[in-house]
Amino acid sequence: MSYDALIAHARQTQALAEVAGRLGWDQETVMPRGAAGQRAEEMAAMEQVLHARRSDPQLGDWLAAVTPADEVEAAQVREIRRAFDRATRVPTDLAARIARVTSLAQGDWAAARAADDFAAFAPRLAEVVALKREEAAALASGGDLYDALLQDYEPGATAADLEAMFGALRPRLVALRDRILGAPQPPALTGTFPEAAQLEMARELAELFGYDLSRGRIDTAVHPFSSGSGADVRITTRTDPADPFNCFYSTIHEVGHATYEQRVDPAYALSPIGRGASMGVHESQSRIYENQLARSPAFAKWLFGRMQAKFGGLGVDTAQEFARTVNRVTPGFIRTESDEVQYNLHVLLRFDLERALIAGDLQVADLEEAWNARFFKDFGVKVPKASLGVLQDVHWSVGLFGYFPTYTLGNVYAGCLYQAMAADLPDLEADLAIGDLTAALAWLRPRLQVHGALRDGAETLRHATGHPPTEGPLLDYLEAKFGALYGL
């Protein structure tokens, strides 16, 4: 009785959350530019409706009375309780202040980044940090502040566990990176890549990787993203006439996110567990699609032939060279442009800095200096300007503290999944070399994707692979792959 009431309430809330999410899609893809002001009021009205539903006192009564009948009901109740606790613990006034300040901070961040002026942004960012610490205190009820924020993105994870995992990653990543940068570099792509042809091929790749276009669509936007769940999961991509890999690999990445949502058990549709288990697991799907599968030398061989047929000369002569080009490792300042090896070093830097900010051990006024010193230590080069350093990411301006580590967690999870998949599928490499993803996708769905948020992130991985997730498989995979590609 209480369960039925809870789930009916939650389904309606989820339907409204889908509507609010689609407003975001609309804003980034088709909204007339003059509609921004009105849209802000529409979004605020939807958020108010959602907050009222999530903190509805009736939920408290039902949650107190409910006895879940099985694992699925227990998971649904767990998710409803988490959302209810969050909505009721954070005072409405604080939530409103966070919404207002982060909305202003986004504009201030963009202006400061354009002007390469961190000092101009620091006072606003200090406000954001202070408000997020206040929110964390409300959520933590005496526990660790950063852990409290982390639960929004990776329920069940702790900073201490992540610190241990990341500590084990760092030395082997650094050693691998240094060996690669000392070796001869692969050639860059040259050629002509008309944007319409890139989009055609992006569509072909999306379908190859299992994206169901009858329940999704591909549009262009400034930033690639995936949006929605269940029967309406949309992705965006972008084109750069000089760099088709940007379009193709960002499309495959978003298809990883989108197909995860599309492949959740339809019985869970529009319910609390009818979506990805955590940001880390979500990122594991986008990453295994993009990296372990689509950047494998085997798949690169297929892509080489397909791109030659579509675009003509690529400035790269053999499939072997092409595989090296797809996996170029070069020095750089920007996380989002980074490669499989260095990407996690960018994330580890942010993880340590944001923990210090939330703990109160680092002040925003000292953040740029701390960033630059740490970057020099980790990458051996001096950050020349803030837009290539502390101002490069939007996350902190919008209050996303606790989000960054899930990027590396996703890579670690992808490493675990790929190890298990490769052990189960002896023909995987041969399949990839002819552009056949069928077996890989068929392996992932029943083990992981279909279960949605039935279990938390780490448990989802344990269920899929039979082992608790660790960093070892990712490191082994990177060392083997790049060792072979670079002849180390």
Added chain:
Amino acid sequence: MSYDALIAHARQTQALAEVAGRLGWDQETVMPRGAAGQRAEEMAAMEQVLHARRSDPQLGDWLAAVTPADEVEAAQVREIRRAFDRATRVPTDLAARIARVTSLAQGDWAAARAADDFAAFAPRLAEVVALKREEAAALASGGDLYDALLQDYEPGATAADLEAMFGALRPRLVALRDRILGAPQPPALTGTFPEAAQLEMARELAELFGYDLSRGRIDTAVHPFSSGSGADVRITTRTDPADPFNCFYSTIHEVGHATYEQRVDPAYALSPIGRGASMGVHESQSRIYENQLARSPAFAKWLFGRMQAKFGGLGVDTAQEFARTVNRVTPGFIRTESDEVQYNLHVLLRFDLERALIAGDLQVADLEEAWNARFFKDFGVKVPKASLGVLQDVHWSVGLFGYFPTYTLGNVYAGCLYQAMAADLPDLEADLAIGDLTAALAWLRPRLQVHGALRDGAETLRHATGHPPTEGPLLDYLEAKFGALYGL
């Protein structure tokens, strides 16, 4: 105090209504086809939120205590009270049954139309009529049932007034139609009209007629429509390679609807009066743009030159012939394909039949026979199949009883507006002949469009023209225009 609370509540409701409306736009333009089931749940959840807000008991308290300070506040309160009364008078259970049955009826209607089988649809339509009669009784509290339904579309109008107006229209329309059909017919258009070029020209026409694309957009859809209000008003169009007029005139029609919404006083944005006054006034804007302005012989002259430049030979030799082609009057069964003269005869037929259905004087089982008999009487030809007769329109299946008469009311209103505009603008014809709409649009905005729903439909017209609306100007205009075109 009560007023401030009412208007703040209403603004948020309106913001949510815009979101719900945009879901409808999304569904008709970009939604993946597999998302229909989930979308129905999303729409139902939004409707439930909106219904709860519109029937919020707090509104009753505020409405009882409010004293509007001026004309604008009085109009806002009138609109809020109307929505509150409607939401509280119709039992929630009845509203839910109507939503469910009309949703099913839409599919049944489409299937029956495809099969030309009215009998297959009749039982479901009988359910719809019974439920709408029940709703009308709840709304009418003892008054006329049809009048109660009419208020949803044309507040303040009565069936008796419309009957008198339509009675005066009919004989002169019939006489004009008969004289035209006895005269030599103009040639049809021939030529090649690539769809991309049609869409380019539709965009050009939309901007010419004042559509602000920074607060709107044009997409293609199966049926042309306008959607949204304030800063985000979108239209759709469609193309037929053999008939560019379909695209051009439906675009101008929807631009009439859309610019009306765009030109309402921004101070009323997202408030109850921040939109068109009634369906009749809305249709007056779409019709005066499409017919009195864009189908005038003067504008046809400009369009002739523009289309020749864009598409080459049109199979019509002179601007005079082209104006006759734009205004072809031919026998036909379908309302939406009809011309300015016969269109209203189609509407009058539906008005009488739907009044009889709601009054209980006509049974659904007898509807097809009644339709066919009446069509023969009004048009002199026998309806060969239901898809060309009683099954041609979707309206009744979705419960839109009381909507049809607003089409003709819109034409009557457009006639009144055009008479006043032409009297004020001696250069109007010369302007139209060079494709210059500036003066016509500048005349409409301050007199009518800017006021939104400050006044009801008839009062909006009286304020704009200085006279209560009557059918005389429309008839005078039609007789003069078609008399000259057909040399009667």
